Amino acid sequence: MSIPNDHPSHALFDSSYLRACRLQEVEQVPVWFQRQAGRSLPEYRNIRGTGSILDTIANPSLAAEITLQPVRRYGVDAAILFSDIVVPVNAIGFNVDVVPGIGPTVDQPFRDKTDLKRLRVLEPEVDTSYVLATVEILAEELEVPLIGFAGAPFTIASYLIEGQPSRNHARTKSLMHSEPRVWHDLMERLSDIAIASMRSQILAGASAVQLFDSWAGALSAGDYRNYVFPHSQRVFSELEDLEVPRAHFGVGTGELLSLMSEAGADVVGADWRVPIDEVRHRVGSDTAVQGNLDPSICLAEWPVVERQAREVLKAADGQPGHIFNLGHGVLPETDPAILENLVELIHTEGLQLASSGP
Amino acid sequence: MSIPNDHPSHALFDSSYLRACRLQEVEQVPVWFQRQAGRSLPEYRNIRGTGSILDTIANPSLAAEITLQPVRRYGVDAAILFSDIVVPVNAIGFNVDVVPGIGPTVDQPFRDKTDLKRLRVLEPEVDTSYVLATVEILAEELEVPLIGFAGAPFTIASYLIEGQPSRNHARTKSLMHSEPRVWHDLMERLSDIAIASMRSQILAGASAVQLFDSWAGALSAGDYRNYVFPHSQRVFSELEDLEVPRAHFGVGTGELLSLMSEAGADVVGADWRVPIDEVRHRVGSDTAVQGNLDPSICLAEWPVVERQAREVLKAADGQPGHIFNLGHGVLPETDPAILENLVELIHTEGLQLASSGP
Numbered sequence: 001m002s003i004p005n006d007h008p009s010h011a012l013f014d015s016s017y018l019r020a021c022r023l024q025e026v027e028q029v030p031v032w033f034q035r036q037a038g039r040s041l042p043e044y045r046n047i048r049g050t051g052s053i054l055d056t057i058a059n060p061s062l063a064a065e066i067t068l069q070p071v072r073r074y075g076v077d078a079a080i081l082f083s084d085i086v087v088p089v090n091a092i093g094f095n096v097d098v099v100p101g102i103g104p105t106v107d108q109p110f111r112d113k114t115d116l117k118r119l120r121v122l123e124p125e126v127d128t129s130y131v132l133a134t135v136e137i138l139a140e141e142l143e144v145p146l147i148g149f150a151g152a153p154f155t156i157a158s159y160l161i162e163g164q165p166s167r168n169h170a171r172t173k174s175l176m177h178s179e180p181r182v183w184h185d186l187m188e189r190l191s192d193i194a195i196a197s198m199r200s201q202i203l204a205g206a207s208a209v210q211l212f213d214s215w216a217g218a219l220s221a222g223d224y225r226n227y228v229f230p231h232s233q234r235v236f237s238e239l240e241d242l243e244v245p246r247a248h249f250g251v252g253t254g255e256l257l258s259l260m261s262e263a264g265a266d267v268v269g270a271d272w273r274v275p276i277d278e279v280r281h282r283v284g285s286d287t288a289v290q291g292n293l294d295p296s297i298c299l300a301e302w303p304v305v306e307r308q309a310r311e312v313l314k315a316a317d318g319q320p321g322h323i324f325n326l327g328h329g330v331l332p333e334t335d336p337a338i339l340e341n342l343v344e345l346i347h348t349e350g351l352q353l354a355s356s357g358p
Numbered sequence: 359m360s361i362p363n364d365h366p367s368h369a370l371f372d373s374s375y376l377r378a379c380r381l382q383e384v385e386q387v388p389v390w391f392q393r394q395a396g397r398s399l400p401e402y403r404n405i406r407g408t409g410s411i412l413d414t415i416a417n418p419s420l421a422a423e424i425t426l427q428p429v430r431r432y433g434v435d436a437a438i439l440f441s442d443i444v445v446p447v448n449a450i451g452f453n454v455d456v457v458p459g460i461g462p463t464v465d466q467p468f469r470d471k472t473d474l475k476r477l478r479v480l481e482p483e484v485d486t487s488y489v490l491a492t493v494e495i496l497a498e499e500l501e502v503p504l505i506g507f508a509g510a511p512f513t514i515a516s517y518l519i520e521g522q523p524s525r526n527h528a529r530t531k532s533l534m535h536s537e538p539r540v541w542h543d544l545m546e547r548l549s550d551i552a553i554a555s556m557r558s559q560i561l562a563g564a565s566a567v568q569l570f571d572s573w574a575g576a577l578s579a580g581d582y583r584n585y586v587f588p589h590s591q592r593v594f595s596e597l598e599d600l601e602v603p604r605a606h607f608g609v610g611t612g613e614l615l616s617l618m619s620e621a622g623a624d625v626v627g628a629d630w631r632v633p634i635d636e637v638r639h640r641v642g643s644d645t646a647v648q649g650n651l652d653p654s655i656c657l658a659e660w661p662v663v664e665r666q667a668r669e670v671l672k673a674a675d676g677q678p679g680h681i682f683n684l685g686h687g688v689l690p691e692t693d694p695a696i697l698e699n700l701v702e703l704i705h706t707e708g709l710q711l712a713s714s715g716p
């Protein structure tokens with residue numbers, strides 16, 4: 001199966017973001033920011049209200065508006081759906097809340113194999129119909145590609161097992177090593193959910209998807225290969241027929257970058273710890289790279305941000321297949337004016353740097 | 359200047375820990391655990407009381423007893439002084455508290471150059487005489503080397519600037535890039551403090567020192583080289599005349615390992631993200647390596663821990679210059695029985711694995 005002829009990806013086929021994902025030449029280096037929609041924007045805080053973020057996500061016109069805000073303000077080259085990686089598991093009844101200042105929390109964490117039955121198959125058109133309604137609105141309104149996404153099985157498993165964001169993921173690692181069959185069953189179910197969710201977003205109009213394995217960097221490469229890689233690989237493989245770019249991202253993944261590419265990603269995002277030329281080297285020449293300005297740098301004054309952003313461009317060296325982004329999400333304290341300047345810098349200097357180089 | 363003839367290092371010169379630090383052959387792979395003294399031990403909880411940890415540290419007989427507890431229980435090959443990396447800065451009046459469950463917090467964080475005057479020279483014999491009294495007790499009592507330590511200038515700077523443990527070290531990075539002269543002044547003062555503190559510990563009887571740059575892994579290699587490396591290098595250089603091993607450790611430092619070695623360390627510790635053979639490759643053949651079992655693994659059942667520990671030994675391949683340790687501190691929830699088994703495993707299997715390999 002492939003996407004229908006009237007799918008937005010066809011009209012946006014030559015957009016800079018999609019071209020860069022396919023390693024094709026572009027006139028301007030494309031740029032978007034992880035967590036570009038949200039708390040750093042005053043227009044977001046104005047309309048967000050005070051309820052749970054999950055309620056906001058369940059309101060398609062509001063979620064679509066929030067998705068559009070950074071596109072309007074910054075002129076970024078891609079929109080990312082305003083949603084949350086825990087939406088699908090919450091929608092099938094594994095109660096997850098997203099607590100401000102903490103993150104996802106679970107009342108009854110996953111403890112053993114009896115909890116597997118709490119993870120039924122996701123039916124996106126029923127369980128997360130509001131997500132698809134949001135995507136449909138955006139597909140109509142946007143003039144840049146919409147990136148859909150899902151949480152990778154490992155990162156979702158960590159939230160379900162730990163019950164809250166964790167520094168060391170100790171319970172998760174313990175289950176992984178002590179009960180490998182339960183672990184792999186859990187990962188299969190979470191993979192199915194990620195696949196169903198991302199397929200439905202693509203069919204509703206998303207032009208690309210990103211699999212967020214935010215905390216995979218907590219694992220050694222050996223554990224990643226044995227306990228995570230086969231599942232993430234299946235997720236990517238089961239999206240292949242839709243022929244849209246598939247991106248893969250995590251934090252602190254320096255040792256995992258080649259495996260994250262090998263899992264089947266068309267684009268691999270990395271944080272600031274590995275220079276983007278070295279990221280490219282690790283992911284291989286047929287994979288695009290995304291990143292990787294340190295979001296903490298964006299809290300400094302513009303001359304500092306500019307200098308560091310130029311370093312990223314210099315490392316990327318104007319080669320095809322670079323999507324400029326931050327190395328993790330926009331911090332809530334970020335001044336939007338900094339990101340405005342940043343988009344302008346990347347658009348005007350992105351390729352000139354390469355051609356004027358020594 | 360070198361250490362006096364009656365210094366414990368002379369008597370313990372052929373201990374397995376000190377031999378391994380010098381890359382010499384050993385009969386048993388030496389093993390100790392970062393944070394081996396402390397909350398995971400019932401005998402610690404029995405005597406610790408409820409006051410601030412800084413009060414416990416200021417009580418030499420109590421701090422010495424706490425240091426000895428894991429040596430008695432586990433038979434580890436080195437003791438690490440029971441103290442805290444914030445002790446010296448607190449002792450000179452930059453008020454730092456260590457809040458249970460949070461970590462170091464600072465009432466009035468470091469904000470700008472006017473705060474530099476709050477960081478006077480450390481006079482260890484006056485400001486931290488209790489630390490030296492503890493070291494002296496231990497030098498008498500111990501039959502294994504005592505490791506003294508200090509917080510590296512970057513990690514201490516982060517605590518002083520952020521005011522509390524930080525996920526992203528944004529204020530620290532901002533100061534570093536925006537006010538490089540203030541930054542380097544701050545780092546020089548903190549380097550002087552680390553040097554004075556470690557020198558005094560060595561002269562009081564410590565047989566080795568470890569510089570904890572716990573959070574250096576938050577930096578890119580470029581930032582580390584420009585803003586941190588010269589200072590840590592000076593710290594190591596100003597300890598060289600004392601001729602005791604100098605270890606260097608941080609978390610998530612995969613991209614920094616060669617620089618952390620180049621800074622002048624005799625031993626580089628690494629977390630579990632990089633296999634120990636690869637750590638050795640990155641630090642170079644004239645530097646010993648320390649690590650690197652994931653401390654989260656130690657919350658699993660023994661067969662899991664055993665398997666993973668054997669993986670570390672296999673990667674270390676019985677080559678000289680490996681000190682077995684965890685890749686970060688012992689987690690408070692760790693069952694001491696697991697660590698007992700672990701020490702026995704390392705002592706009995708450490709080198710046989712190498713000689714029986716294919």
